[in-house]
Amino acid sequence: MNPSALPRKQKIAAEKPKEPKLPNLEDRKIPTFDQKDVTVVFVLGGPGAGKGTQCAKIKEDYDFVHLSAGDLLREEQQREGSQYGELIKSYIKDGLIVPMEVTIVLLENAMKDAMKKQNKSRFLIDGFPRKLDQAVKFEEAVVPCQFVLYFECPEEVLLKRLLKRGESSGRIDDNIESIKKRFRVFADTSFPVIEEYETQGKVKKLSCENSVDGVYDEVKKIFDNLFNQ
Numbered sequence: 699m700n701p702s703a704l705p706r707k708q709k710i711a712a713e714k715p716k717e718p719k720l721p722n723l724e725d726r727k728i729p730t731f732d733q734k735d736v737t738v739v740f741v742l743g744g745p746g747a748g749k750g751t752q753c754a755k756i757k758e759d760y761d762f763v764h765l766s767a768g769d770l771l772r773e774e775q776q777r778e779g780s781q782y783g784e785l786i787k788s789y790i791k792d793g794l795i796v797p798m799e800v801t802i803v804l805l806e807n808a809m810k811d812a813m814k815k816q817n818k819s820r821f822l823i824d825g826f827p828r829k830l831d832q833a834v835k836f837e838e839a840v841v842p843c844q845f846v847l848y849f850e851c852p853e854e855v856l857l858k859r860l861l862k863r864g865e866s867s868g869r870i871d872d873n874i875e876s877i878k879k880r881f882r883v884f885a886d887t888s889f890p891v892i893e894e895y896e897t898q899g900k901v902k903k904l905s906c907e908n909s910v911d912g913v914y915d916e917v918k919k920i921f922d923n924l925f926n927q
């Protein structure tokens with residue numbers, strides 16, 4: 699149908715939705731928080747490595763707040779009236795990395811909220827940063843991380859776990875097509891973040907092939923050394 703034949707209201711709906719305006723972080727050169735007051739641990743690993751599972755256990759034992767970047771993005775995607783809903787959905791489905799401005803603002807707001815309402819100062823940031831520029835910007839604008847907890851895992855183990863999780867997660871990216879894209883993005887874009895932190899001597903690497911409790915025993919060795927229970 700010729701769009702000029704449509705009444706005005708329908709014409710607008712037929713147009714491609716405009717890209718939403720992103721928060722501007724360019725001028726944010728001074729971190730919001732001082733590293734002396736706020737502890738951030740980045741928890742990284744391929745999709746399905748067990749980041750969320752282990753963070754749920756750590757937060758119980760060591761008084762951390764668990765902030766999953768993926769969960770915050772999914773919440774924002776579903777929030778009524780969000781200008782980023784469509785954008786987030788399409789990036790997640792394709793396993794791509796949502797523009798960092800959106801994720802950083804969601805994380806920073808969640809941190810402020812937990813500090814104010816729960817008086818917390820220790821944060822596990824799960825599944826972020828997934829790209830070098832995100833790591834640089836977060837440390838510049840929010841707070842530098844103390845260290846990176848990296849769960850190493852072969853792809854065949856990750857694949858098995860994700861397909862199993864997909865039976866009940868309802869996630870639009872726990873299907874074979876999206877999983878393959880996520881593996882590619884992890885290897886090409888996210889792994890360099892871990893390599894960069896390795897050069898800074900900040901990575902604590904663990905295998906995640908053991909049972910949940912077996913992996914957690916290794917996690918505990920690291921956290922017992924650093925934090926009071």
Ligand SMILES: Nc1ncnc2c1ncn2[C@@H]1O[C@H](COP(=O)(O)OP(=O)(O)O)[C@@H](O)[C@H]1O
Binds near residue numbers: 744751859913
């Ligand atoms: N050590 C483990 N052994 C077996 N299955 C695990 C282990 N850790 C997590 N899982 C399962 O694998 C899936 C992915 O774990 P999850 O914590 O969601 O990983 P991530 O957040 O890294 O994607 C979940 O279904 C979880 O129950």
Ligand SMILES: O=c1ccn([C@@H]2O[C@H](COP(=O)(O)OP(=O)(O)O)[C@@H](O)[C@H]2O)c(=O)[nH]1
Binds near residue numbers: 796797
């Ligand atoms: O900092 C982030 C974290 C997540 N994501 C998106 O959210 C998806 C799911 O991330 P999550 O960490 O929840 O997946 P997991 O690794 O836990 O399976 C990713 O594939 C990305 O599309 C993103 O864009 N930026």
Ligand SMILES: [Mg+2]
Binds near residue numbers: 749750766768825
């Ligand atoms: Mg997760």
